[in-house]
Amino acid sequence: MDTFDYDDIQLIPSKCIIKSRGDADSSVKFGPHRFKIPVVPANMESVIDEPLAIWLAQNDYFYVMHRFQPEKRLGFVRDLQEKGLFASISVGIKDSEYKFINDLAAANLTPEYITIDVAHGHSDYVIKMIKFIKNKLPETFVIAGNVATPEAVRELENAGADATKVGVGPGKACITKLKTGFGTGGWQLAALKWCSKAARKPLIADGGIRNNGDITKSVRFGASMVMIGSMLAGHQESPGNLIKIDGKNYKQYWGSASETQKQAYRNVEGKQMLVPYRGSISDTLTEMREDLQSSISYAGGKDLEAIRKVDYVIVKNSIMNGD
Ligand SMILES: NC(=O)C1=CN([C@@H]2O[C@H](COP(=O)(O)OP(=O)(O)OC[C@H]3O[C@@H](n4cnc5c(N)ncnc54)[C@H](OP(=O)(O)O)[C@@H]3O)[C@@H](O)[C@H]2O)C=CC1
Numbered sequence: 163m164d165t166f167d168y169d170d171i172q173l174i175p176s177k178c179i180i181k182s183r184g185d186a187d188s189s190v191k192f193g194p195h196r197f198k199i200p201v202v203p204a205n206m207e208s209v210i211d212e213p214l215a216i217w218l219a220q221n222d223y224f225y226v227m228h229r230f231q232p233e234k235r236l237g238f239v240r241d242l243q244e245k246g247l248f249a250s251i252s253v254g255i256k257d258s259e260y261k262f263i264n265d266l267a268a269a270n271l272t273p274e275y276i277t278i279d280v281a282h283g284h285s286d287y288v289i290k291m292i293k294f295i296k297n298k299l300p301e302t303f304v305i306a307g308n309v310a311t312p313e314a315v316r317e318l319e320n321a322g323a324d325a326t327k328v329g330v331g332p333g334k335a336c337i338t339k340l341k342t343g344f345g346t347g348g349w350q351l352a353a354l355k356w357c358s359k360a361a362r363k364p365l366i367a368d369g370g371i372r373n374n375g376d377i378t379k380s381v382r383f384g385a386s387m388v389m390i391g392s393m394l395a396g397h398q399e400s401p402g403n404l405i406k407i408d409g410k411n412y413k414q415y416w417g418s419a420s421e422t423q424k425q426a427y428r429n430v431e432g433k434q435m436l437v438p439y440r441g442s443i444s445d446t447l448t449e450m451r452e453d454l455q456s457s458i459s460y461a462g463g464k465d466l467e468a469i470r471k472v473d474y475v476i477v478k479n480s481i482m483n484g485d
């Protein structure tokens with residue numbers, strides 16, 4: 163298998179067939195809804211909160227609410243659905259989560275999306291949770307992860323997952339690779355390609371996106387949706403505190419397995435850091451959309467499908483040369 167990451171790849175342009183980049187359709191159908199772009203902010207407490215989730219749903223962007231305020235989730239689902247918006251939440255795999263799924267079913271609440279959010283998703287306990295949710299809430303679109311291999315994708319899909327999330331350790335706030343020696347850090351894009359050979363259902367590429375072009379590359383190598391943490395954590399709407407250093411503004415970004423998140427130093431596999439302040443998230447998402455439209459034009463098509471077929475070259479870390 164070739165191993166490569168985002169910086170090692172350049173996509174090769176094909177003849178343009180549209181008059182304007184504005185004619186390119188960057189939208190994607192994912193589960194029961196269609197979204198403006200194949201991008202979702204990471205389900206981390208430093209990336210998404212309730213007001214941002216509502217804004218994203220109102221503006222046709224996908225979101226996944228984090229699972230770190232478990233007692234608020236049922237009310238959140240009810241609130242969103244009462245507003246006529248889709249509900250998309252996260253769960254873990256501990257015993258209390260089974261009670262939560264039962265509570266949702268008993269209240270006749272069916273979230274449109276549930277993401278099973280576990281660091282090592284290739285696990286019998288994740289499989290058990292997929293089956294449980296599919297039994298109790300059969301209409302819910304279940305996303306399971308995170309995984310790194312085709313075998314894991316196959317097993318989670320066979321258990322009933324509607325989509326699988328690929329990426330173990332490529333995240334900006336991640337120290338899994340350093341603390342355990344495992345993961346897709348440094349070859350996340352190749353891992354996505356490898357997993358896509360086995361996938362029969364949608365894949366989410368999760369972690370390691372550093373430039374808007376990496377979203378396009380993820381789509382080329384098999385992603386239906388791309389999950390982004392650090393690049394979407396620095397906004398006015400982002401939950402992290404605003405910090406000013408030497409006249410420059412930053413936002414706090416912390417890993418979901420960091421000491422900040424856990425409030426304890428046990429099984430820590432994440433860190434806290436500062437990311438540059440970037441203003442409104444609406445402007446960043448609009449730029450992502452425009453860059454995707456441009457990508458579609460370079461791919462010689464009219465929609466995201468065109469990107470999936472383009473040729474590419476492996477340039478081994480040289481695309482930033484001269485910058
Ligand atoms: N995408 C990624 O690369 C990573 C993401 N994260 C994020 O950090 C958060 C916390 O993750 P996580 O620790 O899974 O959540 P939890 O603390 O909820 O752990 C998940 C469950 O799986 C058990 N488990 C067994 N082996 C492992 C293992 N190797 N890694 C993790 N759990 C294991 C845990 O038990 P016990 O705690 O007793 O071991 C626990 O019961 C999540 O939001 C996750 O997405 C964290 C690391 C990597």
Ligand SMILES: Nc1nc2c(ncn2[C@@H]2O[C@H](COP(=O)(O)O)[C@@H](O)[C@H]2O)c(=O)[nH]1
Pocket residue numbers: 204205206308329331332333334335336337338339368369370371389390391392393416417418419420431432433
């Ligand atoms: N190893 C860890 N991975 C983490 C942690 N918290 C979140 N994550 C993963 O990172 C991505 C976001 O990656 P980015 O490169 O876009 O910043 C996120 O979706 C999780 O999968 C953590 O504490 N440790």
